[in-house]
Every structure is written in structure tokens, then in C-alpha cells.
Amino acid sequence: MVRGRAAGTALTGTLYERDERAPSFRGAPEIAADYVWVCDEFYEVASGGQVQRVDGREVNVAFESPAPRGYDSREAAVRAAEEHVRTQFQRIGVDRETVEIEVIEDAGDGTDASHSPGREASETDGTGDAR
Numbered sequence: 202m203v204r205g206r207a208a209g210t211a212l213t214g215t216l217y218e219r220d221e222r223a224p225s226f227r228g229a230p231e232i233a234a235d236y237v238w239v240c241d242e243f244y245e246v247a248s249g250g251q252v253q254r255v256d257g258r259e260v261n262v263a264f265e266s267p268a269p270r271g272y273d274s275r276e277a278a279v280r281a282a283e284e285h286v287r288t289q290f291q292r293i294g295v296d297r298e299t300v301e302i303e304v305i306e307d308a309g310d311g312t313d314a315s316h317s318p319g320r321e322a323s324e325t326d327g328t329g330d331a332r
Contacts, residue, residue, distance in 0.1 A: 202305040203240075203279065205286035208256035208295045212286055213305075214240025216278055223269055234271025236278035240285055241267055244292045253293070260293050279304060 204213040216238050217223040223237040242265040250263040270285075272278035287297040 203238075203282040203286060204303045204305060205283075205290060205300045206303070207290050207300040210253060210255055212241065212289055214238060214282060214286065216275075216282055218275065232269050232271040234273065236272040236275055238270045238272065238278050238282045238285065239267050240282065241265075241289070242285075243289055245294060255293055255295065262293060 202213055202215050204211055216236060219235050223232065223239060243262045244265075246261045246263045248261060250261040253260050253262045270281065272281060283302045286302060287300045290300045291297040
């Protein structure tokens with residue numbers, strides 16, 4: 202997983218590796234790649250959408266369907282994931298340079314090494330659903 206935090210909120214997407222199967226959902230393209238990145242895409246709207254608290258202000262955010270993207274190497278996938286996360290924050294008015302990026306490795310025992318209580322309510326899991 203790759204997580205970005207800035208302005209009091211967070212966004213997490215999932216990087217599926219060679220031995221993992223990326224999720225499929227209606228409208229998702231078929232991707233035959235060693236590494237697949239899946240994460241929400243969103244942008245600020247004048248009204249409607251979902252209200253998020255960002256840097257002390259309320260922002261109306263509209264979500265697009267996550268679009269899986271495939272990469273041949275883990276390094277390329279992580280670089281693209283980091284860029285994607287920074288871009289999403291920029292789209293809602295957050296300076297991309299203030300986004301703290303964290304690459305979260307699997308704990309290896311079937312649990313998510315990143316699990317911790319008290320995550321921001323606005324954090325999403327890469328599928329459009331809040332965690």
C-alpha cells in the first residue's frame with residue numbers, strides 16, 4: 202500500500218504485486234502486468250460530492266472510478282503511486298510538496314502492517330469506500 206498524508210487527511214491506494222490478484226470490478230480494464238496500482242481519483246467541486254475536511258476547511262470532493270494501472274517493475278509502480286497520490290491532493294488545493302508519502306509493506310502474516318486505530322475518517326482504501 203502507498204499512503205499520502207497532508208492537511209489533516211490521508212489517501213491510501215493498493216499496489217498488487219506478481220503473486221497477488223488485483224480486484225476486478227465493472228468497468229475495470231483487464232491488466233496483464235507484474236504490478237498493478239489501484240487508488241481513488243477525486244477532484245474538488247463547487248457543490249455536491251462528499252464533504253471532506255482538508256486543512257481546516259470543508260471541501261466538496263467528487264470521486265471518479267478507480268482505474269487500475271499496470272507496471273513492469275515495482276520501482277516504476279511505486280514512483281507512479283507516489284505521483285498519483287500527490288496529484289490527488291493537489292486537485293483539492295493542497296500543495297503537493299507537503300504530502301508525506303509512506304510505502305506500507307505487508308506484515309507477511311496476513312495482517313495489514315498499517316492497521317492502526319484512529320485513522321482519519323476521510324481516508325479511503327483505493328476503491329472509493331471510506332475505511
